[in-house]
Amino acid sequence: MFSKFFINRPIFATVVSILIILAGIISINILPVKEYPAVTPPQINVQATYPGADAKTLSSTVATTLENAINGVENMTYITSTASPSGILSMSVMFEVGTAVEQAKVDVNNRVQLALSKLPTEVQRQGISVKERSPDMLKVIAFTSKNEVHDTTYISNYLTVNVIDDIKRIKGVGEAMVFGAKDYAIRIWIDPQKLAFYSLTADDVTSVIRTQNNQYATGSIGREPIKTVTPFTYSITTEGRLKTVEAFENIIVRSNEDGSTLRVKDLAQVKLGADSINTVGRYSGDPMIPVGIFLSPGANALEVSAALDKTLEELSKNFPEDIKYKIPYDATLFVKESIKEVIKTLGEAILFVIILIYLFLGNVRATFIPVMAIPVSVIGTFAGLYAAGFSINLLTLFGMILAIGLVVDDAIIVIENVERNLRTKDLKVKDATIEAMKELTTPLIAIILVLSAVFIPAALTGGFSGVMYKQFAITIVMAVVISGIVALTLTPALCAIFLKQHEPEPIWPIRKFNQFFDWSTRIFIGITKQTIRLWFFSLALFAILIYATYSIMKINPTGLVPTEDKGMLMVLTYMMPATSLGESKKITAEIEKQLLANPNVIGTGAITGIDIATFAYKTDAGIMFTKLKPWSERKLPEQKSQALAGQFMGQFMMTSKEAFVVPVNPPPIMGMSTTGGFEMWIQDRTGGSLHTLNKYTSEIVAKASQDSRLSGVRTTLNTNTPQYKLSVDNDKAKAMNISIDSIFNTIQSTFGQGYINDFNLYGRTFHVNIQSDSQYRATKEEFKSVYVKTKDNNLVPLSELTSLDRVVDASVIERFNMFNAAKVTGNPNIGYASSDATKAIEEIAESVLPEGYTIAWSGTTFQEKKLESEGNYTSLYAAIFVFLILAALYESWSIPLAVIISIPFAIFGAALAVFLRGLEADIYFQVGLITLVGLSAKNAILIVEFAMDKLKNGMNLLDATIEAAKLRFRPIVMTSLAFIVGTLPLAISSGAGSASRHIIGTTVVGGMITAMVIGVLFIPLFFYIVLKVKQKILKTNTKLDI
Missing domain, CATH: 1.20.1640.10 (Multidrug efflux transporter AcrB transmembrane domain)
Structure with missing residues (x-):
């Protein structure tokens, strides 16, 4: 043995x-320490830039071309694209969980390269980036200047040159991203009136700068092959690219016969400024530059966080005195607190189990x-x-x-x-x-x-x-x-x-407990005998229980994972369409003040100019990372993040008339979605206009706002953004001998931002851009002061060749799986589950959308929909595996049936417990069910194994069954109670991450209670019936060969 x-x-x-x-x-x-394993699907981000292009141009000329090339790449689940008014196209290609991300990136990049030649020249010149988008954002670091000694452009470039590279070298850091980076650029602010005075255009200035600010290869003196041997070889060097503002100012545009010259500084202001100003950042009211830190796959979050803190502390010693940093978002706080709470629960479980064991032994x-x-x-x-x-x-x-x-x-x-x-x-x-x-x-x-x-x-x-x-x-x-x-x-x-x-002899309490247990055993045996004697009635009760289990499972709300209090809120702000960045900044500042006035808020990191739902730069949108007090200081229900989100929602509906403010929880799993709640896409498969799509989408959102199951429903599509539509008179341009390219190049260089080439500073490469000075871009009347040149060098005002009409249209255009689409997001209302919300919005969409319009899901909702079918099958397969293992072990097809039939009691208890506590039947519930399959089978095995031994030793079937139940009742109750008290702390825990612990704890505790209290009464019955049926089949009343 x-x-x-x-x-x-x-x-x-x-x-x-x-x-x-x-x-x-x-x-x-x-071992690495993380909140979750690698459950987020790999995501490859493709980004293209078309300076000066509007969203419609980007979508039609760039997005569709790239989508056609990328679509169908191996293991792809869906593809989205967002064209923003800032001339940036961002595409996200999502893959199946478990796909090798490096191979996915290579596959996408190969397809992008094949499509490159089909894209506009300006897009090709800017380049297209293809990179893995790391879903695990570790921290957001806010860099500020005390008393605003330095502006945010200086801070941004100081970080780029002195800080970011050091952070990227930290082991485990996948990416350090400066949100709304203000990289240095030589800005050529042209004066259209001066250009006209000298009979020049923006194209002329661009051409001379491109020529005189260039890097040329000049060769060598005395280099082979050469007929005459020379003692030395000398490289010929040039000044190369220009380096200073003064050098660009002195670029010669025109030289006259009298020796006088016309230089760039005579036509424009040349300044070292920011390449782009798409966003404005503030930390608790002070201007900031935010930096997002993302983990590399498999990295230890806590180790990386500690290394990052140490690196920042060292680097900060060399910061200018006024530059400080704060951390408005830190994912490791929740991870640390959650793990701390779980370890505390682990200790409680061990203590409870030890007490129970002592009580029994x-x-x-x-x-x-x-x-x-x-x-x-x-x-x-x-x-x-x-x-x-x-x-x-x-x-x-x-x-x-x-x-x-x-x-x-x-x-x-x-x-x-x-x-x-x-x-x-x-x-x-x-x-x-x-x-x-x-x-x-x-x-x-x-x-x-x-x-x-x-x-x-x-x-x-x-x-x-x-x-x-x-x-x-x-x-x-x-x-x-x-x-x-x-x-x-x-x-x-x-x-x-x-x-x-x-x-x-044990102490008095133990003796009394043993007496009570002996009494309980007698009661158990008495009920067991009656259960077997009244077998038909018992089986009827079992059938009722099966039906009740099915009914409860049908009405239990479902979800993917529960929404947790992560110690912060994401407050989304949407101003009136086309609100300028400056005006949006003022509105955001007022909202920020109201947030900071709440005693549960300890800091805010606000970024104005970005729509977090689309990751598009929009002057009329923003987000505030709102940091809450520690969990230990927010113990009341109304202080939980979900409750605070609801309070802020109601508060801003009453006080904020200039913005639609939506406070939301972070997604339960970072990287799975942008925000918490559902993500639905309405696809237009008819090829219709965006205005028609917007009409149906708006109707859905309006109906959703009236549905009690939904909260904060919004859409990213808005075709009511005021714009000007430019029309070019091609016939007149042709008659005047003016190229269409020249017209659009001039418009882009004047009202957009024309990219010329690059210059070097601090060992880095930055852009040289041309654009009209601000006063010449303020109104549409400025078209009269901008000129284009005919091929005969005559100047013609743009206003003679173009017309501007006031229209309303979409400033951001999104596509989902090759079709124009509108993204609709929202949250379940208080008292409703995720499945209730998705069902509600689905019902509303189906009632509104005509033929040719379909819905699709993304993010967390996409995975939730997949889970609805997978979870139940997994539990079924688990039961089948148990049956097969027991069949092989006992060399019998009948004996395992007595074990398997006992499983529904545990499932009934689990479903009932979750229902009574108002919890969701999510992934943790499914995991709990699988665990219960094994645990309930274990109880049955203890009785069945001993009953079989008694049969082999000559007992009749009924006596063997009763004797086995009597002998194994104490260990079954003891082991079941040990499991229950060991997992009870999960079901009643509090603090960070408690929502997940409640679901899994409630599931297994509820299931084991019914398996112990009810199921154990039926296991002897099932064994007796199975063996009795086998006797009938074999037509013998003798001892069975089992």
Whole structure:
């Protein structure tokens, strides 16, 4: 017998356990720590720039060309594009979870290169970037200047030159992005009136600058091949690119015969300024430059955060005295607090389990034995996580908490059986232990196999749910396998040493508890007999329970993962369409003041000029990262982030007349969506106008605002943005001998921003741009003062060749999977779940949209829709695996049925508990169900295994069934209660991350209670009926060959 070796060699058994603990301790120190494993789908970002182009031009000339090329790349799930009025096109290509991101980037880049020649020349000159967009934003750092000694342009470039590169070199940092970077540029601010006076155009100035600010290859003197040998070879060097404002000012535009020259400074102001001013940042009222820090895949968030803090502290010693930094957003605060709360819950679970074990076993020595299984199994599991390439995250820690109740089960079963042998048989402790292990080795192995097998389908599932299941499943399997090893090695060795043949009488509370339990056992056996006697009535009750379970599961709201209080809010602001950046800044500042006045807010980081929902630069949008007080200082329900979001929503509806303000929680999983809530796309497959699409979208949003299930519903499409539509008289231009290219180049260089070439500063390369001075771009009347040149060098006012008409149209155009689309986002109202919100908006959309318009999902909602079908199948497959393992173990198709039929009791309890607490049946609920499949099967195995032994020893079927139920009732209740009290802290915990803990804790506690209280009454019945049916089939009343 396997365990006998360790009973005779207790030191050997101890050494094995110590080695497991040491391996776990070493692994803890090197495992990465994250909130979640890599569950976010890989995302490749393609960005193109077309200076001066509007959204419609970008969408029609650049987006469609690139989409046609990229669409269908391997493992792609969907593609979106956003054309903004700033001339920037941003495309996101989403892939299946688990796709190799580097290969995805190569595949996308290859297709972009094939399409490059089809794009406008100006887009090609600017270049197209293809890069992995890291979804894990670690921090946002706000850099400010005290008393505004330095402007934000200086701060931005100081960071670019002196800080950003150092941050990027930190191990684990995937990207350090300056939001709204104001890179230096030589700005040529031309005066159209002066150009006209000298009979010049913007094209003329651009041409001379491009020629005189260039890098030329000039060769060498005396370089081979050469006929005459020279002693030296000399390189010929030139000044190359210009470096100073003065040098650009002195570029010669025209030389006259009298020796006089016309220079750039005679026609324009030349300044060193910002390449673009798309955004304005403020931290708690002070101007700031925000820098987003993103993690590289697999990086340890806490280690990177610590290294980043250290690097910033060192770099700050050399900052100009006025430049300071603050951190308005830090993802590790939530991660640290969540892990801290989980570890606290872990400690509570261990304490509760120890108390329960002592209550049942009645003495310290016996209690010590199963308690030893906890550190060995839990700490040893970390070694398994390292071997599997996993991280320490919320899922693996949840798995360990659930495993606490499991890892002591096997040891409890061993001790209980040894003590029963000591009470009922005249055996020495060592002999009683050997006898117990003879009886238990097979059922222990069966339990280990079943609890491991139940998670095999979960571990093999692909996609988002597969990653979630796998982390959780493998953690529990590792803990169960290690606890099984302990139960077969260390536990019997300790029993032989610590247990006594005649234990002293337990203390009074323990005696009373044992008396109560003996009474409970008698009641249990009495009910069990009645359950078997009234088998038809019992089966009817079982059928009712199955129907009730189905009904509850149907009405339980669903979701992907719960919304957590992450210690911050994202406050989105939308001003009137076409509101200028300066005006938006004023409005945002007022909203910021109201936020800071709330006692639960400790800081805000505001960025005006960006729409976070589309990541498009828009002068009439903004976002504020609003940092809340620590969780320990916000314990009241009205202080939770969800409640504060609702309060701010109502407050701003009353006070903010110039902006639509939407406070939202961050997404539950960073990188899965931009904000929390649902993401729906309305696709126009008819090729109709954006105005028609906007009409239907607006109707949907209006109806959604009246639906009590929805909150904060909004759309990114707005075709009511005031614009001017430019029309060119091609016939007149042709008649005047003016090229169309020259007209548009002049317009772009005047009213847009013309890119000329580059210059070097501080070892970097920056742009040289040309544009009209601000007073010549203020009104449409300025078209009269801008001229184009005919091929005969005559000047013609732009106003003679063009016309401007006031129109309203979309400033941002989005596309989803090759079609023009409108993005609709929103949140479930208080008291409603994610599934309620998606169902509501889906019903509204179907009632409004005509034929040719369809809906699609993205972000978190996309994964949620996939999960709706995957989760239930995984639980079913888990039950099938359990059945097959037991069939192989018992060499019987009938015996496993008695085990499998007991599973619905646990599912009923789980569904009922979640329903009564008003929680969502999300991914954590599905994980809990899979766990319950194995746990409820374990209870049945204990009874079935002993009943089979009794049958083999000559008992009749009914007596064997009742005797097995009587013998195994105490260990079943004991192990079930150990699991329940071990996971109860999850269900009642508070603090950061409590929403996830509540769902998984409620699921398994509710399921195990019904499995223990109701299910255990039916397991003997199912065994009896299955064997009775087998007798009928075999037409024998004799002892069964099982």
